Amino acid sequence: MPERRSQRSIGGLTRRQVLGAALGAAALGAVGFRPRTAGAAQPPIRIGFCVPLTGPYGSEAQDQVRCAQLAVREFNASGGLNGRKAELLVRDSKLSPDEAATRTLELIENEHVDFVAGSLSASVQLAVNNITKQHRILYNSISQSDAINEPKDFSRYTFHEALNPTMTTDAVGRYAFPRFGKRVVFLLPDYAYGHEMTRGFKRVGKEFGIEVLSEIRHPLGTTDFSVFFPRIRALKPDVLVCCNFGRDQQITLKQATDFGLKRAMKIVYPILLYTARLAVGPRAYQGVVGGTSYYWGLEKTVPAAKQFNDRYRAAYGGRVPSDYGAFGYAGVRTILASVRQAGSVETDAVIRRMEALHYDFYKGPEYYRACDHQAVQSVLIVESKPAPADNQFDVFKILEVYGPNRVHLRSCRELGYS
Amino acid sequence: MAALTPELLALQLLVGLALGAIYVLLAFGLSLIFGMLTVVNFAHGAFYMLGAYVAFAVAGLTGNFWLCLACAPVVLGLIGYGVERFLVSPLYGRGIDYPLLLTFGLSYVLVEAVRIIFGKQGYPFDSPAALAGSVEILGNYFPLYRLFVVAATGTIVLALWLFVEWTNFGLIIRAGARDPEILRVLGIDVGRVWRLVFALGTAIAAMAGVLAAPLQGVTPEMGDSMLIESFVVTVVGGMGSLGGAVLAGLLVGLVVSLTSVVAPELAKLSIYALMAAVLLIRPQGLFGRAGLLG
Incomplete structure (x- = not known):
């Protein structure tokens, strides 16, 4: 069969x-x-x-x-x-x-x-x-x-x-901007996902008075981000918001770590991927904070x-x-x-x-x-950590859960539905 | 936007140099094969990718990066030798598009084979432990491994240059590129020379693949965009010119890096803009001889 x-x-x-x-x-x-x-x-x-x-x-x-x-x-x-x-x-x-x-x-x-x-x-x-x-x-x-x-x-x-990006970035921005600072650089893939995430962060960022220092767009599937790093570093942001996904996310974090970016700024992701973190190992993701729809640790x-x-x-x-x-x-x-x-x-x-x-x-x-x-539905805020010896899958710490009643969607009227 | 201070400029140049190093190696192999065999090798990107996967397999077994760097060129050199012997050489004398189409098809086969064997999704690849750290340059951290890539590329290019310029085999290679007919009359097995040149070019591609793996991981598609970009490098440098490949490789790395500061969206496009500009001024490329494709 x-x-x-x-x-x-x-x-x-x-x-x-x-x-x-x-x-x-x-x-x-x-x-x-x-x-x-x-x-x-x-x-x-x-x-x-x-x-x-x-x-x-x-x-x-x-x-x-x-x-x-x-x-x-x-x-x-x-x-x-x-x-x-x-x-x-x-x-x-x-x-x-x-x-x-x-x-x-x-x-x-x-x-x-x-x-x-x-x-x-x-x-x-x-x-x-x-x-x-x-x-x-x-x-x-x-x-x-x-x-x-x-x-x-x-x-x-x-x-x-x-x-959707609006609810994700609302939760992540609400968590991150008051804690990590207001001078922000965006690094985003140049297509709908990156654009919508960045738009969402700016929207919630207004509430916290963030200052956008630069918006750096890269093609989806970029394999080398090093060319962006000296400039990001020179801009001296508090927070680097990276909006890329999948393998782009793995490579960005590995290279950003190699270039010592994390020593100078906090890196925040709208979506921090479990699969990518597991693949690339603890060092690249160490200390990075981001949103997620689900983490298995929620089972507690x-x-x-x-x-x-x-x-x-x-x-x-x-x-x-x-x-x-x-x-x-x-x-x-x-x-x-x-x-x-x-x-x-x-x-x-x-x-x-x-x-x-x-x-x-x-x-x-x-x-x-x-x-x-x-x-x-809920949006989770997680931080990457090294997995303990007894559980290789325990890679994120849940910092906060924004339940369905705390997430912010664009209203039906705002979207244009009567 | 951050002001373009001298420090920022210097760092961008350094980043561009490291980026260009991989292009240099790929374009060098392409140019070597084209200059000698007049074969436009579309499987070069796939060989680069295979080199990285051989390294991935060896690293999985032994955990030793240096062994990867030694094994991959040997394995790919043998593959290249076989490819030339059984696939490419029967097509000599039939026009330049025959080997072009063959290698194009071969690259698809190789990429699919890797997808079947290793999976479609790709894997991260760790830098060797000895080179995992960073050094401080102008107040910024710069990964030691990238400096190593630049140094390794310099060493490889220097060794190849010495080999081509100063050894008897190098003399035969150069003579073969000028006039294979006379070389044959002199009693030299030109077919064997070409086979070895193809193997050498393939081995260099493999080495580039191994060096690139810790920077970006390994994926079945990693050779696709690299192939196109290294062709651009070869065209800018002049098809068949080894010195041109080296210079153009570094030039492309620098142009990409500097464009990224001013207009990141245009970084990839800048490679093609450079090619267009060079071709307008010098249709045969910076160091190319005209009429090779004729």
Whole structure:
């Protein structure tokens, strides 16, 4: 059974196996193979899942696949939709909006997916959303974006499980500016994610009277940041706000540490990535403060986090889920929970259930706001630390949790919804 | 914006020099292969990447950076030798686009192979412990490892220059670049010389890959942009000119570094602006001979 093979591979948790399974699934899809569960007459519920397995955000994307698979497996193990199973169709967006749009179109037209979840990168999700909107397919996005909340891109088929830059930077800025200082330099990747994060920081920064000394933009996928460092140093900021992501974040912090930047200023990130920190080691991330949607250490206080972590540990050899991985889990699980409540895969019925959903699947209470389907949820502030000898995954210290009632979203009116 | 003080300028120049060092090595190999074999080697970026991955594998097994620096050029030299012998050499005499397309395809195969074997996402790579620290230069910290990259590149280039200028084999290489026909008449196995030159160029690319790994980590795509940029360097320096490759490599590093201070968004673009400017004034590049591609 292709489905079983793919599950076992994912459980084994080597990258090659995960990718092999993904490729295998893609190949099977390409020749029109339809896996069927023995005895079940109905076709499976199909969820398209397009994420950038190749490229600078690959580590994050792979964990999104692992977590999304977990949600699908839980749904199937608990009986599916009256015995009807779900399956995940994983595709590689290669971090390109065009590639993602093509893959999504194929998923809809050739694979006849019932729902789409996934995508990582602010600009890629808008491309996917554009396609799903046109085809009236429910899409749950699991990557940061402000634009996806705005009337130009939003549609009733659009849900946004990830944090958005406004709520993220509001929490991080509120924490950081009073503590670390008001002279700020921004280093950001030159695309939507970087622009929206910087805009958000400036917005909250106004409240604290920050002074923006410079805004340095670099291309996504830059491999050498050293050329920016002498100038950043010469500007003498209190805080260097870096808004890059994935491998860019790893490289920035490694090189900034080598150039001694941390001795002269505090480095703050809107999103401090668990995957990147784990990959690059403690030295580069030491002392850096940032926001996150999820850290597994939340399990000490949040029962749902403990359950989620335990399931992930059981499935993937004792490891723990990442922040962006958890988005993959929640993004798929909210769809499947709504399917079960609706008793069907009919898009309108599922949308109505999702709009009414109040859920606590992994990090504490969440719900989708009515006007823009933004998931209202907590933002965590964490600081990187060296892992203790007895737990290599214990890399962040939670400094503060801004719960759903303390996060600041742009109001529906401000966004232009009546 | 910070004023462009002499200290800042000096630091930017130093950063640019370190950045240019990797370009120098890549362009040197490209130019060597082009100058001798008239092969436009599009697999050069993939060889650079493979060198870094060999180092990654060796570092994983032994944890010794110096062993990586020794192993990767040897392994890639052998691969380069095999590639020339079995893939490139059958195409000689068929026009310049045949080996170009072949190496282009080969680079895809190599990158995919690395993705299958090592995974798509790439890995960080630690600087050797002895070079992990920083030195203070003009009140700023500068990583020791970057200074090492500059010194290592200087040493490698010097050694290669001595080799080409002062050894018998170097003499044969230079003669072969001028007139392979006469060389053959003189009883020298030109095919073997070309094979060794291709292997040498590949080994230098591998060395560049190893040196770059601690700066940015290893990824299957690390050679893609480097290939394009080192081609620009080769064109600026003059296709086939070794001295040109060295000078243009450093020049590109400096231009990128200085543009980053004034207009960071234009840093990458500045490389191409430089190329356009040089080509307008000297179509054959700074030190190139005209008509090599004809």
